[in-house]
Amino acid sequence: MDKVDILTRILKTENTSTILGGQSPASVINSRKYVPVTVDAQDDNLGFLDDAIRTVLCGETRTVVVVGPEGSGKTTALFKLVVDWANGECLQNFSHVFNFQFSKIGSSTDELSLETLIQQGQLQMPPNFTRLVTEEPDGVLFVFDGLDEFKHSLDPSSHTLTSDPYHLVSVSCLLASLLHGSLLKGAAFLVATRPTDGVKFLGGIRMDVLGFQKPQREVYFNNFFPDPTAASEAFLHMERTLGIYDFCASPRFCWTVCSIYKRLIDSCTKLSETLSQLFVDILVHLIQSLSLNKEHSRGLVLALGRMASHCLHYQHSSCSKHAIDSFGFEQSLTSVDGFLRVHGEGELSFHSKLMQEFVLAVAFFLDPSTHGDAEKMLDNHKGCSKFLDFFMSGLSEPVQYRLLEDLLGKFSSDQIKCFKSWFKSRSEKTLKKYNKSEHYRCFHLLHQAQNESLVKEILNPPAHPCIFHENLSLQDCAALNYVITCLGEREKLSMSRTAILREMMEVLAPSVSLSHTVILSNCSIHKDSIPLLASAVSMGVTTELELSHSNLGDEKLDILCAGLREAKLHGLNLNVCGLTAACCDNLAFLLTSGASHLQILQMMFNPIGDQGFAKLCEAMHSPNCRLQELQIQSCNLTAASMEAFASALCSGQSQLTKIDFKGNMAGDSGVEALCKALRQPLCKLQSLGLFDNGLTGACCSSLKEVFMSEHCSLSELDLSLNSLGQEGALLLCHGLKSPSCPIEILNLTRCDLTTAVFEELGSVLKNGTCQIKSLLLAINKVGDQGVKYLWDALAHPNCLLEELSVEMTKLTDACVEDLCAALRASHTLKLLELRNNSLTDAAVPAIVQVMKEKQNMKELNLKYNDFSEDALQMLDTCHNIRY
Structure with missing residues (x-):
């Protein structure tokens, strides 16, 4: 196609712009304010459409298919490429470029040849032009726009393809012959279309047009408005109110918005x-x-x-x-x-x-x-x-x-x-x-209505104190935020499985500030959104922030800590966040900030190790540290951590009353060091978790001394999954008999206990000074004979037990008589755990009878015993039996 002809046809075409139809390609190009659109070519590589097409067509690829929705900038981009070729600025490896609209050539009912098709696109045809083209097909580029408007099939199997440039065939056959290489083999093709089934008949590389990303929209608005202030006002307003929608990526839609905004701004009307x-x-x-x-x-x-x-x-x-x-x-x-x-x-x-x-x-x-x-x-x-x-x-x-x-x-x-x-x-x-997608739709409709009283009427706060959401889009966030801000201050905002980008946190910030508890568990929180989150928490009423399984990492946590120094947080959950010792300096600084209110810190499953924990222990020496509860399970701690922790407990400044070391490796030596602190008058610790810490009976002598100490404040102790054995457990029992022992909750699940230990525990429960109210002894397989000592203790008037677990202790029907007698005699027991034993149908009538008498019993759990369907029906008649 003649280059002068191209520039005449494209750049001087009178095409009136319409507010919905967008700016004509000619006016865009002539204005010299062309903004290239973004494209996703292959392998999720984003770039500008023009550059991507030029790169591909300068290589060996002979067909490029550009796919995008209405108004996404396809036509303008194609016109711009053709004009740039005609001006000698790109694609100079092509001698001839022919530009066609499918809507025009597809309306023809006449048979065409390649020669007549080319003639339709030329003002003047030089002599022997068709022969020149056919002799050098690799220098020819056909640009076809609007495949979706072509009503005929390009399926090669439905046509008898031609290779003769002078042969008259139907339009669809001619185009199929061209695009599938039968005619003018070696020529290149650039095809643009809205999504359509016809794309499947085309080979080559597909490029999906994404339109304007946010930076491109900003450039577009700056180009549209002569006044920079008006441009900034219009752009920021669009991003706040409309940027949540996918169609805002459409250049045509941006033209419409700019045109309307300009009219409103000029008339001083609210946007x-x-x-x-x-x-x-x-x-x-x-x-x-x-x-x-x-x-x-x-x-x-x-x-x-x-x-x-x-x-x-x-x-x-x-x-x-x-x-x-x-x-x-x-x-x-x-x-x-x-x-x-x-x-x-x-x-x-x-x-x-x-x-x-x-x-x-x-x-x-x-x-x-x-x-x-x-x-x-x-x-x-x-x-x-x-x-x-x-x-x-x-x-x-x-x-x-x-x-x-x-x-x-x-x-x-x-x-x-x-x-x-x-x-x-x-x-x-x-x-x-609780259908997630329908909930979201409801919020979107309320957002569109902009009626605060309607929101309050439909989402009556007492009926909907919490709103739980997952996989939110930016659009969902905007609707959710509108609903929450209409409802006002609330108990909880919970989101999960959401990639929280900066734009989303900008939208959600008011909702965060209005929520006492903010839960962002299992979320991927973008680095740029962390300062906004911290600011919203600090400026609002939030006292609990949960970020578990959010994979924060040290860098993002450091940013968060810097932003939370003036927050009113009482609780911070950082479980499974990929943290190491490197973040603990900033955590310690947060704990010791003069404005700190932090009382509960959860750090489970973060490999901070002894080095990181030592920094947290140093913070506990500060009079500004108000930490009362620390969850530090499975954090790669060893006995060395117990030395640092013991020092903190004895400092006189530590306010800590509860800590859980579950899944670490304190070992006997670590517990011995810790026990020295537990006997000191300055130690305020009340709850200690040592589940699965590699302990043996060797540590029990030190624990016994703690129980017998007049300064011991420990009321809850978890020693589960440690090999204490008979000798060690008997030492514990000796300490538990001390009149000054304050233990009320004791967990000895799977501690290799024997019948002799159960006998001694029964004696402890009856001694008149024992304060134990919860005793968990599951997975110690002592059988009926061992547990009988506990049944006897339950029947004793001195026993204060409210909860007892003897799950998986090898109980049989032989224990039922003693069990029922104990239940009748006990005035305190509320919860009894009998799961995973070997009770059968024979035990059911007596158990049901006694449980119907014991209305003060909250629950008897009989799950996973050997009951038939008939027995289960009988158990179902008793409201306080779980089966």
Whole structure:
């Protein structure tokens, strides 16, 4: 194609811009303010579309297929490439470039040859031009735009392909022959299309157009508005209110938004706050520009609504002029250019699918006779509309539809009442079902309505104290934040399995500040969002922050700690966050900050080791440290940590009352060092967890001395999963008999205990000074004979036990008589754990009988015993038996 011809045809084409149709490619290129769109080529490599096409077509690839939604910038990008070629700026490896629109060549019913096709694209054809092209096909590039508008098949199997450039064939056969290499083999092809099935018949490289990312949108707005202040105001407003939607990546949509925002800014009118309000402003502008009276304006919108309904319901992208006659355009067909475009074989379609759905929503409120009630309306268009309910929700509120009433006449009050009644009823049902996607949709509709009282009416705070969410998008965050800010201060905000980017945290910050407990478990929190999270927590009412399984890592935690120094946090959960000793300096600084309120720190499954824990222990020496509870399970600690911790407990400054070392390796020597501190008067520790710490009976002598110390404040001790054995456990029992022993909760699950130990424990429980209320002895297989000593103790008036676990201790039906006697005699027992034993149906009648008598018993757990279905039915008659 002649280069001068190209520049004439493309750059000097008069193509009037429309507010919905976007700026013409010629005006974009001529303005020299062209902003390239982003493309995802292959292997998730993002870049600019122009650069990606140039790179590929300068190599060995001969076909590039550009796929993107309406208004994503495909056509303008293709025009720009062709113009740049004609100006000698790119793709100079091609001698000839031919640019075609599928909509134009596809409308031809005549048979064509390659020669006649090329002639259609040329103002003048030089002699022997076709021969020159066919002799050097690798220097030829065909650019085809709008494959989705081509109504014929390009499937090579449905055509007899030709290789003769002078052979007359159908348009579809000619194009199939070209694109599949039968005709002019070696030529290159650049094809642009909206998503369509026709793409599957094309080879080469596919490039998916993503449109404008946020930085490109900012450049676009700066180019559009001459005034930098107006540009900044417009851009920031769009990002806050509309940037949550995917279609904001569309250059065409950005043109529409800029055009409307400029009009509103120039008239000193407030910018629209929702998608519905934006389209109200667009429709008002379009109607006013037509200078129609109210009756004709109403008729035009109703006709557009009928067309929109038809296209959506039957999933047609366009309508023939013949079909349009039935929609009632008689007096306004000349006024539809702003809404509709002509293409293909004289067919009409909406410039914007969003406007298509919006005018349908407007028509619903203008004409009850055509569209029926809200449920019928939405059912008729279910699966083919995406934002219809959004627009209906927005248009049901006077603040949004009042401007339209001035131009179109009154909205139907019955339709508004009908929609609100349906919406309220549907929302109340939805919120009871805990269907995540339906919850989100409800919040989106409330967001569009912008009615705070409606939010409070539907989400009655007592009925919905917490809102739990996962896998949120930016759009979901905006809707959720609106709902929460309407409801005000709340107990809990919980999100999980969400990648929290900076934009999302910007949106959610008000909700975080309003929530006493913020749970972001199993979330991937982006580094840039951490300062915003910390700020929101510090400025609000948040006292509990849970970030477990968020894979923070040391770097992000350091940023978080710096931002939380003025926070009012009482609890911080950092379980399984990938932390090491490197982060503990900043954690210690947070604990010792003069403004620190932190009382509970959870650090489970973070390999901070002895070095990291030592820094936390140093913090406990500070009078500013208010830490009372520390969960430090499975953090790679050894006996060395016990020395540092013991020093902190005896410092006189430590406020710590509870610590859990589960899954570490304190060992006997570590516990011995710790026991020295537990006997000191300055030690305030009340709860100590040593589950699975590699302990043996060798540490029990030191623990016995702790129990007998007059200064011991320990009331809860967990020694589970340690090989204490008979000798060590008997030493513990000796200490437990001390009148000053304060132990109330003792866990000795799977500690290799024997019948002799159970006998001694029974004696402890009856001695009159024992304070034990909870005794857990599971997985010590002493059988009926060993547990009999506990049944005897339960029957004794001195026994204070409220909870007893003898799960998996090899109990049989032989124990039932003693068990029932103990239950009848005990005045304190509330919970009894008998799971995983060998009780059978024979034991059931007696147990059921006694449990019906013992109404003060909260629970007897008999799961995983040897019961038949008949026995289970009998157990079901007793409300306080679990089976």
